[in-house]
Amino acid sequence: MNTKLYIKDLEEIKLDDYKNVWVIAEQRDGEILTNVYELLNEGRKLADDLKVELVALLIGNNIKDQAEDLIFHGADKVILLDNPVFENYTTDAYTEATSQMIEKYKPEIVLVGATTIGRDLGPRVAARVNAGLTAxxxxxxxxxxxxxxxxxxxxxxxxxxxxxITPNHRPQMATVRPGVFLKALEDKSKKGEILEENVEISEEDLRTKVINVVKETKQKVDLPSAQVIVAGGRGLGNSDNFKIIEELADAADGVVGASRAAVDAGWITSDHQVGQTGTSVRPVLYIACGISGAIQHLAGMQESDCIVAINKNADAPIMKVADYAIVGDLFQVVPMLIELFNNEKAKKE
Amino acid sequence: MAGKDGDRMKIVVSIKQVPDTTEVRIDPKTNTLIRDNVPSIINPDDMNAIEAALQLKDKNPGSEVTLVCMGPTQADVALREGLAMGADRAILITDRAFGGSDTWATSNVIATVIQELDYDVVFCGRQAIDGDTAQVGPQIAERLDIPQVTYISNIEQKSEDTFVVQRKTEDGYFEVEVKTPCLFTCIKELNTPRYPHMRGIMEAFEDDDNVERWTNDKLNIPAEMIGLRSSPTRVKRTFVPEQKKAGIVIPDANEEEVKKVFEDLKLKHYI
Incomplete structure (x- = not known):
């Protein structure tokens, strides 16, 4: 091919050479991420439909003991790459390892969690092995x-x-939003095979060096696993008014969410953002306060079991997806809810 | 060290012109996307990429910032806006042959252009708001065979060719060291994009020749690397998402009504 780019020759692909469904089992600090169990659950269904095996690719350092857990959650096989060079995620090491394994085993489908790291690895691997990737x-x-x-x-x-669809290229790669699919259930009686593999990569091959992994001390905003989310939007008017959202979230034992408008206005940090550009959520209860419901927000929360919307405007889009559309001033309604939740708590104690 | 004479850097920024998706509406009759009269903007994350490039130029006087943008003829407006902010050069990558490219094919095209330019650092936005894929940046880096650091929220130049950046994760950040040539994808926490000066705007828009047009006549990218037909992924169908059916409306929320809702939530075990 007449190109100066780094790309392997584009050969005609025999689709039949590719078999099995893969899940990239992302871990951090040796712990499998929650979204991997979601991928396993979804990957299991796909593998059953295709009548093929579900395989998890586990890359890390000292992570051997995690492999069995992936089998208990649905994997038929685990391909394990355990090496100190994989201690922290680096694009170079993980791309090379993943690409080599894909080229060796030829999976037809590869699922990757759409985490900040999955979205670094997925595209780079897809470019290297000339696969289609859907985000x-x-x-x-x-x-x-x-x-x-x-x-x-x-x-x-x-x-x-x-x-x-990816008609003529293999594997068919997809990144999957965390929090969209349900987690696989654990079955400790399930048996599977662990394949230990090796790739030749050394520290010197890595063009980026991780100097430090910093966990921010402030409490992580765990929107994906929250049972209750109380979210505020433009209707709050300013950052001070977010306090009543926090109060309601406290009273309801929930987590504070926000619309893009509130985040863009600087009233709250982006880790609280719910929606297509923020975090997708499906809590049991979602209370939207002063959020009009831009489609990109709705896309990230309409799977919630129950939606309560409080808005002055009865015609706001959020009211159309709400199970309970409360038309009114949030500054009156939210304090009422705070009191009701607090009374309920007091009763239980 | 940075800032001294002779440390001129060649900086490339890859940007995209996108419809302002917050303004996109659905036609309730036909259930299709209304694209008419939707304003086009420089993709928000790409504004942070431009700003990062300009700040690097400020610290390394004599450096050159080149903007590249793949798109239709109208996309030259985005490039002119970038010139008005302070970029030195702008290249519109436009050709029918590139139409319908997915991220794989798009990155083949943009990487070919960047390869033609001399570069030390490439900046991209993390993702574009029309596609939200975040794939083109890493795929350009792969095609150029250079290291990438994505989701950067802080950047520090340690020496002429070494950077230390913070790359954001879900619960904190990685501090990463990387040498040039390299590619970064930027998130909005990285900086606040500057406003163009009035004079910058006038200069950027008054001269037709400010924006170079590069077509495939110049680039000669093989057909199997570009366009709709060579793209691994295909759109099979598009549809408007189903909306949940409407629930209970409480038109006049007084204390009693709110209490009723609360009791109902308890009854149905949502609380």
Whole structure:
């Protein structure tokens, strides 16, 4: 090929050479991330539909003891790469290892969590092995006739959904939004095989060096696993008024969420942002206060079991998806709810 | 060290013109996207990429910032806005042959252009708001065979060719050292993009020749690397997401009504 770019030759691909569904089992500090269990659950269904095996690729340092856990959660096989060079995530080491394994085993589908690291690794691997990659999928399905993976994802800030296929390239790679799929259940009686692999990579090959891994001391905003989320939007008017959202979240034992408008206005940090550009959530209860409901926000929260919306405007889009659309001034309604939740708590104690 | 004469850097910024998705609406009759009259903007994260490049230029006088943008003819407005902010050179990458490219094919094109330029550092935005894929930056870095650091929220130049950056994770950040040539993808926490000067705007928009047009006649990228037909991924169908059906409306929220809602939530075990 007449190009100066770093790209391997584009050969005709025999689709039949590619088999099995893979899940990239991302770990940090030796701990498997929650979204991996979601991938295993979804990957299991795809593998069953295709009548193939579900394989987890586990890369890290001193992580051997985690492999079995992946089998208990649905994997038939675990490919294990355990080496000090994988202590911290680096694009070079993980891309090289993942690409080599893909080229050796030829999976037909590779699922990657759409985490900040999965979204660094996925595209780089897809470019190296010349695979198609679909970002941030919210639904995955096998086409009965073609065996193709139908990958559905939001586009235009959630205004539109698109179903993407990868007809002539393998593997079919997809990153999957954390929090969208349910987690696989554990079955400790499940048996599987652990394949230990090796790739030749040394520290000197790595073009980036991780000097420090910093955990921010402030409490992590754990939106994905929150049972209750109380979210505030433009209707709050300023950052001070966010205090009543925090109060309600406290009273309801919930986590504070926010719309993009509130984050963009600087009233609250972006780790609280719910929506297509923030975090996708599906809590039991979602209380939206002064949020009009831009489609990109709705795309990230409408899977909640129950939505309570408080808004002055009865025609706001959020009111259309709410199970309880409370038309009124949030500065009157929220304090009422705080009191009700606090009374409820007092009763239990 | 940075700032001394002779430490001129060649900086490239890859930007995209996008429809302002907060302004996109659905036609309730046809259930399709209304794209008419939707304002086009420089993708928000790309504004941070431009700012990062300009700040690096400020610290290394004599450096050159080149903007590249792949898109239709109208996308030259985005490049002119970038010139008005202070970039030195702008290249519009435009050709029918590039139409319909997915991220794999798009990065082949943009990487070819950057390869033609002399560069030390490439800045991209983390992701574009119309596609939200965050894939083109890393895929350009792969094609150039250079290291990447994505999601950067802080950047410090340690020496002529060495940077230490913070790359954000879900619960903190990695501090990463990298040498040039390299590619960074920027998030909005990195900086606050500057406003263009009035004079900058006038200069950027008054001269037609400010924006170079590069087509595939110049680039000669093989057909199997570009465009719709060579893209691994295909859009099979698009549809408007289903909205949940409406629930209970409480038109006039007084204390009693709110209490009723609360009791109902308890009854249904949402609380």
């Amino acid at each position: 941030d999928c919210t639904s995955l399905e096998i086409d009965d006739e073609t065996r193709e993976l139908k990958q559905t994802r939001p586009a235009f800030g959630g205004n539109l959904m698109a179903t993407i």
